[in-house]
Amino acid sequence: MSTSTAVSLNKPATAAGRGRYSIAKTIVIVFLSILVVTQVYPLLWLILYSLKTNEEILSGSFFALPHAPQWSNYSAALEGNYFRYLLNSLFVTSVTMLTVILLSSLCAYAISRFRWRYGQVVMLLFLVGMMIPMQATLLPLMIIFKNIHVLNTHLSLILPYVAFSMPIAVFILSGFMKTIPHEIEESAVMDGANIGRIFRSIILPVSVPPVMTVCILTFINIWNEYILAATFISSEKLKTLPFGVNSFVSQYSVNYGAIGAFLVLGALPVIIVYFLLADKITQGMVAGAVKG
Amino acid sequence: MNVLKVSRLTIAAFVLPCLIIYVGIVFVPIMVSMYSGLLDWNGIGESKFIGLDNFRNLFFHDPVFWPSVRRTLMFSVFSMAEIPIALLVAILLKRYIRRPNFLVSSYFLPVILSVVVVGQLWKTIYNPASMGGMLNQVLEAIGLGSWAHAWLTEPSVAMYSLYFVALWQYLGYHTLIQYTGILNVPEEIYEAAKIDGADGFAADRYITFPNIIPIFKISIVLAFIGSLQAFDMVMVMTGGGPAHATDVISTHMYNMSFLSMKYGYGSSIAAFLVILCLVATFLINLIFNKLEKRFS
Numbered sequence: 305m306s307t308s309t310a311v312s313l314n315k316p317a318t319a320a321g322r323g324r325y326s327i328a329k330t331i332v333i334v335f336l337s338i339l340v341v342t343q344v345y346p347l348l349w350l351i352l353y354s355l356k357t358n359e360e361i362l363s364g365s366f367f368a369l370p371h372a373p374q375w376s377n378y379s380a381a382l383e384g385n386y387f388r389y390l391l392n393s394l395f396v397t398s399v400t401m402l403t404v405i406l407l408s409s410l411c412a413y414a415i416s417r418f419r420w421r422y423g424q425v426v427m428l429l430f431l432v433g434m435m436i437p438m439q440a441t442l443l444p445l446m447i448i449f450k451n452i453h454v455l456n457t458h459l460s461l462i463l464p465y466v467a468f469s470m471p472i473a474v475f476i477l478s479g480f481m482k483t484i485p486h487e488i489e490e491s492a493v494m495d496g497a498n499i500g501r502i503f504r505s506i507i508l509p510v511s512v513p514p515v516m517t518v519c520i521l522t523f524i525n526i527w528n529e530y531i532l533a534a535t536f537i538s539s540e541k542l543k544t545l546p547f548g549v550n551s552f553v554s555q556y557s558v559n560y561g562a563i564g565a566f567l568v569l570g571a572l573p574v575i576i577v578y579f580l581l582a583d584k585i586t587q588g589m590v591a592g593a594v595k596g
Numbered sequence: 597m598n599v600l601k602v603s604r605l606t607i608a609a610f611v612l613p614c615l616i617i618y619v620g621i622v623f624v625p626i627m628v629s630m631y632s633g634l635l636d637w638n639g640i641g642e643s644k645f646i647g648l649d650n651f652r653n654l655f656f657h658d659p660v661f662w663p664s665v666r667r668t669l670m671f672s673v674f675s676m677a678e679i680p681i682a683l684l685v686a687i688l689l690k691r692y693i694r695r696p697n698f699l700v701s702s703y704f705l706p707v708i709l710s711v712v713v714v715g716q717l718w719k720t721i722y723n724p725a726s727m728g729g730m731l732n733q734v735l736e737a738i739g740l741g742s743w744a745h746a747w748l749t750e751p752s753v754a755m756y757s758l759y760f761v762a763l764w765q766y767l768g769y770h771t772l773i774q775y776t777g778i779l780n781v782p783e784e785i786y787e788a789a790k791i792d793g794a795d796g797f798a799a800d801r802y803i804t805f806p807n808i809i810p811i812f813k814i815s816i817v818l819a820f821i822g823s824l825q826a827f828d829m830v831m832v833m834t835g836g837g838p839a840h841a842t843d844v845i846s847t848h849m850y851n852m853s854f855l856s857m858k859y860g861y862g863s864s865i866a867a868f869l870v871i872l873c874l875v876a877t878f879l880i881n882l883i884f885n886k887l888e889k890r891f892s
Contacts, residue, residue, distance in 0.1 A: 332692045339685065340702045343768060347705070349730055350717055361728035365737070411614035418610070419601050426611060433622050435877045437824045439846045440866045443853050444625035444632065447639060467621030470614060499606055528710035530828045535854075546712040550832060553716050560728060564720070571713045578708050582701045585708065589769065590776050593818050 347571070354378070354564030361560045377561035378569070381552070386569055388541060389548030393573075396458050396544055397526045400465040404522050405515055408470050412477035413507055417489070427478070430471040438468050442535055449536065460536040461544070465526045472592055473518045480514040481507065520581070520588035527574060545570055626870055632863035639859030650864035661865070664843040665872075667755055671826050671844065674759040675766065675819035679812065682770035687800055689771075690778050700775065703768035715832030718761045722747035748834055751841035758830060758842055766822055770815050777811030778804055806891040813884040820876055824869070845869050 353361060355373040415423045445464060449455040454463075484507065492502050508515075533547040543551065549570035553563050578585055633650055637643035654661050685703075689696045706714060723729030724746060725736055732744040747757040781804060789799050827846035830836060836843040836851055843851070846869060853862025 329692050332688045336685070336688060336693070336699055339767075340699060342764070343706055344702050346717060346721060346730075346764075350720070353720065353728070362726065365733060407614040407617065410610045414607055414610035418607055420604075420607050426615065429615075429623075430618070432874070433618065435821075435873050436622060436626065436870060437821070437846070437873055439824070439827050439849070440629065440870045440873075441622065441625040442850070443639075443859065443862055443866055444628040445621070447632075447859075448625060448628065463617065464621050467618050470618050474614070499602055524708055528708075528712075530710065530712050531831060534831075546710040549710070549716065550712045560720075563716070567713055567716055567720075571709055574708050574710070575705075578701075578705065582704075583697070586700065586704050586772055589704075589707065590773055593769070593773055593814050 350564055350571075351568055354561060354568045356561055356564075358558075358560055374561055377559075377565040380556075380559065380562040381565035381569055384552045384556075384566060385540065385543070385548060386566070389543050389545045390573065392458070392542060392548075393527060393545040396461050396465070397523060399458075400462050400469065400526050401519055401522050403462070403466045404469045404473050405518060407466070408473035408518070409477050409508065409511065409515065410503070411470075412474045412481055413503055415474065416478040416481040427474075430474045434471040434475070438464065439531060442532065446535060455536055456538050456542065458542060461529075461533055464532055465522075465529065469518075469522045469525065472521060476514050476518055476591060477511065480511055484510060516584065517588040517591045520585050521592040523577070524574070524585070524589065545573070629863045629866045629870075632860055633867045635860035635863075637860040638857040639853065643860065646860075650861050651868075653861070654864055654868070660840045660843055660848055663840070664845050664848045667842070668823060668826070668844045668846075670755075671759060671762065671823035672820045675762060675823050676816055678763050678767060679770055679774070679815045679819065682767060682815070683774045683808075685767075685771045686774035686778055687804065689775055696775075700768075700772060703771050705768065706765045707769045709765070711828040712832050714761065714765050715829050718757075718764075719748065719833055722757055749838050751838050754834060754838060754842050758826070758833060761829060761833070762822065762826060766819075769818065773815055773818070774808065774811060777808040781807045809884065809887055809891055813880065816884075817877065817880055820880065821873075824873065845872070 349367075352368075352370060354377055355375075356370040356377075357374055360368070360370060411426070414420070415427050441464065445460075446455070449460045454460045488506055488510075489502055492506055497505070528546055529544075530546040530550065533544045534550065537543055537547060549566055552566045556562050556566075632643075634645060634647060635643040636646045636649070689699060693699060720728070721730045723732075725732035725744065729747075731747065732741075735741055735743050745753050748754050785803050785807070786799055789795070789803055794802055824846065826844055827850075830842055830844055830847050831850070834842045836847040840848075845865060849862050849865035849869065852858045852865060
């Protein structure tokens with residue numbers, strides 16, 4: 305009896321609640337959509353900008369569409385060394401990623417599974433390194449690289465890129481490898497497999513998900529890195545994309561449309577990758593943030 | 597058998613390649629930098645050992661240094677002020693949106709872009725209206741033309757313009773981190789709370805909030821590290837100018853070493869930066885360990 309009263313008393317309340325709920329929901333959706341506009345519109349604006357003439361940019365309105373798309377801005381931009389920069393970035397980033405995966409998975413395996421005295425010390429070293437900002441090593445690395453004659457080569461970028469990607473890679477990989485069941489390795493040992501073979505045929509294949517995370521983190525960080533590239537590289541033909549974009553923009557300071565086009569082209573590769581792998585990238589970056 | 601027993605040679609083969617590169621590129625330069633901080637050296641010629649003179653000049657006679665420290669810290673404060681907004685967005689996403697993928701990916705889009713693209717894009721947006729700058733055009737269009745500024749060349753507003761770009765770029769990152777944190781709070785707790793009468797924002801106050809304190813730590817560390825990475829953004833957008841109005845610790849270090857050729861002095865700034873980072877991380881961890889104890 306008492307329960308049925310409670311239910312009937314509750315009914316109008318929920319109905320009223322639902323009415324409020326839908327108003328609240330509308331407000332929330334408006335608010336969240338405004339955020340989409342503020343986050344995405346600057347990029348759309350850039351695309352419009354890149355298709356306008358200088359006159360349209362200087363006198364026109366910020367939301368006006370270009371009268372006729374100025375594709376010549378893009379050809380002007382491509383006359384800069386866009387493809388050269390792109391290739392350099394591809395080369396530097398992929399070599400860095402491969403090296404990071406190989407070396408840090410070996411190290412992470414040793415830390416998480418081998419019985420040796422200094423495993424925790426090595427791990428601690430990586431944890432401390434996570435907190436060291438890359439730019440603090442800028443000056444000394446510059447001097448060291450100059451002395452060993454690797455300044456102004458891709459190696460001078462790959463070495464620090466690899467080193468600064470390692471802590472988080474080792475952290476993520478060793479965290480995962482600790483959870484692999486020991487029985488798998490035991491049976492492999494029984495079957496006479498040596499440690500190299502266990503690593504190659506068992507550990508690496510099951511570690512694909514964290515390796516993907518490391519790949520994504522390394523890719524985003526290294527692909528976008530600017531300051532080391534701008535400091536260590538001076539030859540035009542060795543510049544990576546962010547550095548190239550910046551030098552193009554500084555050189556063509558009055559050809560606004562071409563600058564816009566170059567910025568669009570500069571953002572394009574990473575945006576394409578993001579469209580293909582959005583979920584993986586967001587998950588990977590969240591996993592990468594969890595390092596404090 | 598719990599952990600593999602292997603020969604020293606095997607351990608070395610697994611660990612050393614990684615460790616040598618890592619120590620050689622991260623720790624050796626830091627040590628070199630700490631030592632160079634004690635030198636009067638332009639980076640090329642003869643160097644002279646001057647003890648702590650660089651640090652004395654830095655702390656007591658450098659008019660640019662403390663303001664640059666303040667701006668670096670303000671950068672983290674502004675970035676941290678973004679976390680409550682991100683939390684609010686995350687809570688709203690979870691409560692009202694059934695398929696949040698589109699929204700989340702839109703918010704996240706700026707995060708994956710290079711600082712160069714973001715910096716140059718915003719430089720263009722901040723341009724005077726006569727040079728096609730969007731912000732001033734928007735202000736004029738909505739009748740707030742008097743609010744228009746030379747956003748990056750007026751010393752009094754330039755730094756705030758830079759803070760804002762960082763907020764814009766990283767809002768999506770913080771939102772996504774908070775959102776993931778909220779999704780990981782077990783649904784049963786909310787259901788139990790509902791029976792006890794805690795619903796809506798009360799549930800957030802007593803359940804969401806205490807449960808995602810570890811996530812706050814991640815966001816705060818990220819905001820702090822991000823504010824140091826503001827280096828690239830400042831270099832791309834203003835280079836520390838006008839008249840040092842946007843200098844942060846690392847741009848001051850860069851300008852001193854590469855433009856003023858005071859390599860020893862620049863190294864002492866780098867040493868300060870490393871110590872600041874380690875101390876701040878230590879403090880953040882300490883505070884959060886206490887917080888987590890109190891709330892669990």
